[in-house]
Amino acid sequence: MGMPEPNGHWSTDGLPDLPPEWGRVVVPDDASALAQEAAQVRRELHEAHRDARRRSFRPTLSLPALILVVAVLATLAGLVTVTWPRAAPSTARSAPAPARDPLPDPAGRPLPALDLVDEAQAPVPLRSLLPAVILLVDACPCPERVTEATTAVPPGVRVVTVVSGRTVPTAETGSAPGVRRLADPADGLRALTHANPVPGTVDVILVDRTGTVVRVAPAVGSVEEYRADLNRLNG
CATH class of the missing domain: 4.10.280 (MYOD Basic-Helix-Loop-Helix Domain, subunit B)
Structure with missing residues (x-):
């Protein structure tokens, strides 16, 4: 107690x-x-x-039920991914590439020592033909441009027509006399102009008797575009 x-x-x-x-x-x-x-x-x-x-x-999930729930969620996620509207591609322009330095003007520089070929595939040193008016006629035979060049050149200046490759085209009937027709296998004169051929025109290279390039005139449509430089070729 x-x-x-x-x-x-x-x-x-x-x-x-x-x-x-x-x-x-x-x-x-x-x-x-x-x-x-x-x-x-x-x-x-x-x-x-x-x-x-x-x-x-408190509810509990058995392993089979848990697997089923995961499978359903994965299927729904795949459907959402496929049907979800995608953003439209950006229309913003990419930044422009930096401007390249302009190629050097060949005027005032020596003419490269190029060997061209004639109709018989015989090599012809281009410097042996100076002074000369060289017409690149890849884009157009342009016989009228050739004729007006032979008429305008001073005495002692040759007119030379040149095509790319090794094959010299057959002379057309009525071609201007005294024109030397050659081919340029290495395409060195085309590289000198820094220009692509333009249909209906010729590219003109003026070279004086010392082998200096006086002027390069791309896409010429008339002799008047370079007539003022012809008297410089005998200087």
Whole structure:
């Protein structure tokens, strides 16, 4: 039995049934004195019971169901990727390439030592024909341009027609006399003009007797475009 205390409560000192770590336990005579502690205990029990019910109703997925869910999500992701509207390609222009330095003007420079070929495929050193008006006739035979050149050149200046490759075209009937017709296997004269052939025109290279290029005139349509430079060829 417990021991009565002066305040009317009973102490459990000396009772062997209680664990010693509980310490001293005092039991009041009036049970209403424990109402607050009882209400706290009931609340704790209620919350513990509610948490247990929530855990018992929490859904769980089995392995087959989990695999099925993953497969469905992967299929939906693939459909979204295929059907999603793609952005229109950008219409912004790319940055322009940096401008290249202009090719050097061949005027005032020595004529390269080129060997051309004649109708018999014999080599002809071009410098042996100077001074000369050289007409590149790849884009147009232009017999009228050849004729007016032979008429305009000063005495002692040759007129030379040149085509690319190794084959010299057959002379046309009525061709201007005294014209040297050659082919340029290495295409060195075309490279000297820095220009592509233009149909209906000829490219003209004027070279004086010292082998210096006086002028390069691309896409010429008339002798008047270079007549003023002809007198410089004998200088």
